[in-house]
Amino acid sequence: MKEEMLRMERVTYINQGIAGLENFSMTIRAGEILGLVPVNNDGLETLFTLLKHNLPLHYGYIYYREKLVNEWSNPKGGANRISIIRTESSLAKDLTVADNIFVLRPGFRKWFMKPSLLRQQLLPFTQEIGVSIEADAYIDELTVFEKFVVELLKAVVAGSRLIVLESISTYISDSELMKLHEILRFYAKRDISFLYISVHFEETRQFCDRSVLMEDGHILKYFEAEDNVADKLFLPCVKDYDNWVRRQHDISDEDRGQKAAFEIDSLYHGNLRNLNLRVNAGECVVIQDMDNYAMEDILSLLEKPKARSGRIIVDGRPLTSVRDRKAAVIRELPAETMIFESMSYLDNLCFNMDHRFKKVWRSKGVQKSIVSEYGALLGEDVFYKRIRDLTIKQKYDLVYTRILLQNPGVVFCVQPFKKADVSVRSHIWELLERFLQKGIAVVILAVNLADALALADRLIRIKHGTVHEVYNKEDFIKLPANTPWLYLYQEKYAETEFRNDQAPPPCP
Amino acid sequence: MKKQNLLKKILSTRGMGGALTAFAGLIVIYIAFGIINPTVFSGQNIMNLLRSMSKYLLIGIGQSYILITGNIDLSIGSVAGMSAMISATLMTRGVHPLLAILITFLCCMVIGVLNGLLVGKWKLPPFIATLGTMFVARGVAYIVNGNRNTDAITSGIGKEAGETFQNVFYYGKTFGIYNTFWIAMILFLIFFFLLSKTRTGRHIYAIGSNVDAAKLSGVSVFATTTKAYLVSAFCSFVVGLILCGQAGMGNMEAGNMYEMYGVAAGVIGGVSPLGGTGILLGTLAGAAVWQTLENGLNMIGAQVGIQRLVIGIIVVFAVLLDVVVRSGSYKKKKAAKK
Numbered sequence: 001m002k003e004e005m006l007r008m009e010r011v012t013y014i015n016q017g018i019a020g021l022e023n024f025s026m027t028i029r030a031g032e033i034l035g036l037v038p039v040n041n042d043g044l045e046t047l048f049t050l051l052k053h054n055l056p057l058h059y060g061y062i063y064y065r066e067k068l069v070n071e072w073s074n075p076k077g078g079a080n081r082i083s084i085i086r087t088e089s090s091l092a093k094d095l096t097v098a099d100n101i102f103v104l105r106p107g108f109r110k111w112f113m114k115p116s117l118l119r120q121q122l123l124p125f126t127q128e129i130g131v132s133i134e135a136d137a138y139i140d141e142l143t144v145f146e147k148f149v150v151e152l153l154k155a156v157v158a159g160s161r162l163i164v165l166e167s168i169s170t171y172i173s174d175s176e177l178m179k180l181h182e183i184l185r186f187y188a189k190r191d192i193s194f195l196y197i198s199v200h201f202e203e204t205r206q207f208c209d210r211s212v213l214m215e216d217g218h219i220l221k222y223f224e225a226e227d228n229v230a231d232k233l234f235l236p237c238v239k240d241y242d243n244w245v246r247r248q249h250d251i252s253d254e255d256r257g258q259k260a261a262f263e264i265d266s267l268y269h270g271n272l273r274n275l276n277l278r279v280n281a282g283e284c285v286v287i288q289d290m291d292n293y294a295m296e297d298i299l300s301l302l303e304k305p306k307a308r309s310g311r312i313i314v315d316g317r318p319l320t321s322v323r324d325r326k327a328a329v330i331r332e333l334p335a336e337t338m339i340f341e342s343m344s345y346l347d348n349l350c351f352n353m354d355h356r357f358k359k360v361w362r363s364k365g366v367q368k369s370i371v372s373e374y375g376a377l378l379g380e381d382v383f384y385k386r387i388r389d390l391t392i393k394q395k396y397d398l399v400y401t402r403i404l405l406q407n408p409g410v411v412f413c414v415q416p417f418k419k420a421d422v423s424v425r426s427h428i429w430e431l432l433e434r435f436l437q438k439g440i441a442v443v444i445l446a447v448n449l450a451d452a453l454a455l456a457d458r459l460i461r462i463k464h465g466t467v468h469e470v471y472n473k474e475d476f477i478k479l480p481a482n483t484p485w486l487y488l489y490q491e492k493y494a495e496t497e498f499r500n501d502q503a504p505p506p507c508p
Numbered sequence: 509m510k511k512q513n514l515l516k517k518i519l520s521t522r523g524m525g526g527a528l529t530a531f532a533g534l535i536v537i538y539i540a541f542g543i544i545n546p547t548v549f550s551g552q553n554i555m556n557l558l559r560s561m562s563k564y565l566l567i568g569i570g571q572s573y574i575l576i577t578g579n580i581d582l583s584i585g586s587v588a589g590m591s592a593m594i595s596a597t598l599m600t601r602g603v604h605p606l607l608a609i610l611i612t613f614l615c616c617m618v619i620g621v622l623n624g625l626l627v628g629k630w631k632l633p634p635f636i637a638t639l640g641t642m643f644v645a646r647g648v649a650y651i652v653n654g655n656r657n658t659d660a661i662t663s664g665i666g667k668e669a670g671e672t673f674q675n676v677f678y679y680g681k682t683f684g685i686y687n688t689f690w691i692a693m694i695l696f697l698i699f700f701f702l703l704s705k706t707r708t709g710r711h712i713y714a715i716g717s718n719v720d721a722a723k724l725s726g727v728s729v730f731a732t733t734t735k736a737y738l739v740s741a742f743c744s745f746v747v748g749l750i751l752c753g754q755a756g757m758g759n760m761e762a763g764n765m766y767e768m769y770g771v772a773a774g775v776i777g778g779v780s781p782l783g784g785t786g787i788l789l790g791t792l793a794g795a796a797v798w799q800t801l802e803n804g805l806n807m808i809g810a811q812v813g814i815q816r817l818v819i820g821i822i823v824v825f826a827v828l829l830d831v832v833v834r835s836g837s838y839k840k841k842k843a844a845k846k
Contacts (some may be wrong), residue, residue: 090721091718091721092718092722092725093784094522094717094783095710099710099713099714103707104721104726105725105726108707109707111706111707112705112706112707113706113707113709136517
């Protein structure tokens with residue numbers, strides 16, 4: 001019988017009158033990779049905190065490595081040697097890989113540094129997982145995936161037997177994800193356990209030994225790897241997505257505009273080489289950056305449209321400056337990165353429309369008409385709230401509506417679903433659909449497909465800075481097996497084939 | 509395991525680029541001034557240059573430690589002034605120089621700890637916290653001798669002891685070079701070693717680079733910040749003694765504006781004002797550039813205003829270079845990888 005790595009037994013944690021976790025029970029065995037799918041983000045932060053620190057519980061018991069580390073009747077305090085790898089890097093970017101792994105860890109007591117010794121110490125770790133990372137490389141010179149591997153090695157070297165991975169697939173590419181899975185399996189064989197958090201049930205199902213569904217701070221259901229796949233259709237986390245995808249299936253190409261909203265013609269810039277792209281008005285295109293190199297260059301071009309060679313055209317005119325606001329960018333985590341906290345809601349909302357209404361900052365009339373026009377959509381009360389009091393959905397509303405008021409020809413959304421829970425994700429789909437309905441082209445930039453395909457008319461995969469593959473909606477079935485909700489496209493494909501051939505195709 | 513080329517290894521050290529650029533600039537500036545006025549090349553001028561540079565080097569070391577943690581220390585100059593005044597006052601009252609030095613040392617360390625507490629523990633913005641301690645230290649420098657400069661230290665501890673003190677810190681020579689330079693070089697080597705070869709050094713870089721990551725890694729931000737401020741206070745203490753030795757008395761305005769000279773020396777040498785990057789070799793080069801500019805502009809008869817103007821432009825240029833290098837290096841590496 002394998003050692004039990006973690007057991008949380010009927011844990012209830014209440015902080016300032018709010019239950020973070022409620023009757024939460026979870027078990028992870030040694031060497032197990034347990035997938036956790038949070039239907040919403042409620043309780044997730046509390047779970048992280050309780051895994052790291054033994055805070056006083058309202059009720060319940062927590063065992064780590066078969067030792068009782070925290071119980072409600074006798075709070076023990078202290079911290080557990082559990083590592084949590086989150087979407088924000090916890091590495092010191094100006095130090096080397098070896099420094100981060102060996103020196104910056106609790107319990108490191110050596111006073112003198114010997115870089116050659118650190119190099120030697122690191123080598124077996126990188127060799128055994130088949131990754132080549134220089135010990136002397138500085139963290140900010142590494143790719144996203146390499147940074148992740150360094151964090152993982154740091155956790156292993158620090159002696160963590162349980163490692164929590166939060167939404168890794170949202171920021172590393174498919175090939176990197178496959179490599180990562182190999183590495184995790186390697187460590188799992190050495191009895192290191194992983195709690196693999198992903199908003200995609202398919203992902204955890206394909207990769208993890210078991211999957212568990214969490215909602216509002218408690219566990220809804222456990223799924224063993226061999227459980228019936230059909231179960232997932234009834235899961236709350238995929239229901240919305242199913243609906244969106246099915247609706248998108250019914251929208252034909254004729255429903256979209258045929259006029260080009262955005263074009264890139266023979267573009268060379270940074271890592272981009274001979275990039276050609278065309279997005280029609282009202283069309284949603286997902287650009288998947290296969291090797292995580294191109295996205296930064298595309299964004300820098302939108303900010304400062306001066307390429308080495310080639311043209312960028314928006315609405316039939318060359319894009320010359322970001323100030324003409326013909327192209328808009330919605331950055332990652334817009335609720336955090338795109339809101340001016342010290343400004344009012346209305347000022348935030350009107351921020352990008354002074355090119356349309358010159359008087360917007362001095363005319364109360366324009367502002368009043370915006371309040372009356374958008375009050376119904378956004379809610380009357382939000383205009384009187386402080387920014388920091390807005391809910392996450394209201395913040396998303398604010399950013400997306402600001403862009404809607406800007407009325408650009410094309411909107412670039414950088415990983416729009418990053419860190420969004422299920423309810424926020426379906427809200428983002430709604431917001432994106434508003435752009436499409438208004439005839440604004442939407443380009444979703446993603447390193448991983450995740451939820452991006454729900455609205456997509458086309459998927460363009462970029463590799464080594466150039467277009468590698470293009471998939472139209474009907475070709476989505478040909479995507480790799482780890483694509484989220486691939487079965488929906490397969491269903492659609494099967495229906496079409498059946499109509500054409502009067503015989504169902506073999507199930508892929 | 510593949511052995512790395514030594515030169516490549518040295519060049520790939522973060523901050524080395526800034527240091528080498530500053531050294532190259534130093535050579536160019538020195539030769540340029542020498543061509544205009546050949547006296548710049550004279551042995552005596554070089555000696556004077558090395559001695560004057562030492563103060564800036566020490567102040568620069570202290571400030572670089574702080575800059576690398578991502579903070580700033582505006583109290584450095586005032587602490588140097590306080591050190592000069594306390595030690596001079598004690599000596600004019602007949603206290604043995606060693607005891608006077610010890611008491612001065614303790615007073616300066618108190619300011620270092622206070623800065624560490626304010627910034628590291630109570631999370632005050634470093635600019636404001638050290639602005640406060642700057643006034644406190646300057647206030648002490650004024651109060652300690654009743655709001656006036658001291659008499660000559662020889663009046664209290666006698667001519668022989670007074671001259672010995674002055675020789676040790678300023679006028680004396682060892683192996684033909686002024687002791688001030690040797691003091692600065694010894695401290696430079698110690699603090700260089702501390703920063704580049706010890707765990708404490710790595711922690712200093714870590715909190716300047718990513719303070720949250722450092723905390724998660726078990727680094728005590730308070731302890732590390734305090735250590736950096738103690739280094740800074742210690743450097744100011746030594747500079748205060750040098751200033752006291754130079755004047756043979758305590759001057760209430762001693763060390764005025766030195767905090768900015770420290771920032772300039774660090775930044776010219778490639779220490780990033782954003783924290784996390786820089787090496788003390790760069791600070792050495794920066795201090796040398798600063799002093800050579802002052803010395804050279806003096807020698808060619810430039811007005812003080814011109815001197816300030818030129819130095820100001822160079823500081824801004826150095827920071828600009830840091831920003832450009834920081835934004836460009838990542839992309840270059842990525843392209844190279846491909």
